[in-house]
Amino acid sequence: MSQCHTPTIYDYKTVEEQKSFLRKRAKAALKEYCSDLPLMEQTAKSVVTSVTNSDEYKNATMILGFMPMNDEVDIVPLMKQALKDKKKVAVPKMAKSGNDMDFYLIDDFDGDFTSDNKYNIREPSENCTKLSPDQIPSDALIFVPGLVFNLEGARLGRGKGYYDKYLSRVLDCDKRIVCGVCFTICVTKAVPIEKNDVRVNYLLNEYGFISLK
Incomplete structure (x- = not known):
């Protein structure tokens, strides 16, 4: 591989x-990108606006979200807004061993967390x-984090298989809104x-909430 080859x-x-x-390329890029804290805060705000203005959100009775890591889009403000809008909100909890997880309903973000x-x-x-x-x-x-996506809905996670394993248990997953x-x-x-x-059929990033169908 030549020195000039990317x-x-x-x-x-x-x-x-x-x-x-x-994965290595994404993590390296995210380390620098996510160090821009004003950008991260603005992204969290824009996510709320783009999702809550959508018909998919307005028609939803439940939001399955996640608690973001430092190099992931912060969707906590979105989930807080969903609670204000009287929607049910759930986030995952991992099993003590293996790569299983389940979603648990929450009422706020100040209470029962560990x-x-x-x-x-x-x-x-x-x-x-x-x-x-x-x-x-x-x-x-259903909001799913990932390190890499493409516009055909292919997802690359962190390699542990939690979401792939869980979503395989959800009835008619391919017909649902998996973002x-x-x-x-x-x-x-x-x-x-x-x-x-x-695969996912929607994508959410700092520029919007889009259907990949």
């Missing part, structure tokens, strides 16, 4: 090598009400996918 996904033969390359997990991510406590996948209404908005959440710098053309990788 590596791409096509320089790697196996899917695992391609995914590893994309960070007692290996990733130090805020999660609802066991005092919150757990949702089974069949309790998720068909009009729910990938990332910064624009992490939207790329080619994303390798495997049999168990779940």
Whole structure:
């Protein structure tokens, strides 16, 4: 590989090598991008506006969100607005072992939360009400974080498989609104996918909430 050559996904033969390359590239880009705190705050505000103005949000009775890591889009203000709008809001809690998770309903963001997990991510406590996948209404908005997405709905997560495994349990997942959440710098053309990788059909970033259908 020459010194002037910029590596791409096509320089790697196996899917695992391609995914590893994309993850490393995304994390490096996000480290610098997310250090711009005013930009992060503005993104969180624009996310609220773009989603709440959509018919998909207006018709939704439940929002499945997530507690963002430092290099992810902050959708907490959006979930707080959903609570004000009398929608049900749920966020995930990981199992103590393995790569299973479930969603738990929350009433606010100051109460029953814990960070007692290996990733130090805020999660609802066991005092919150757990949702089974069949309790998720068909009009729910399901927001899914990821490191890399493309405009065909392919998603690359962090490699642990939590969301792919969970969404495979949700009835008619491919017919629901499953929205990938990332910064624009992490939207790329080619994303390798495997049999168990779940696609998204919407995308949310700092520039808007768009359908990929």
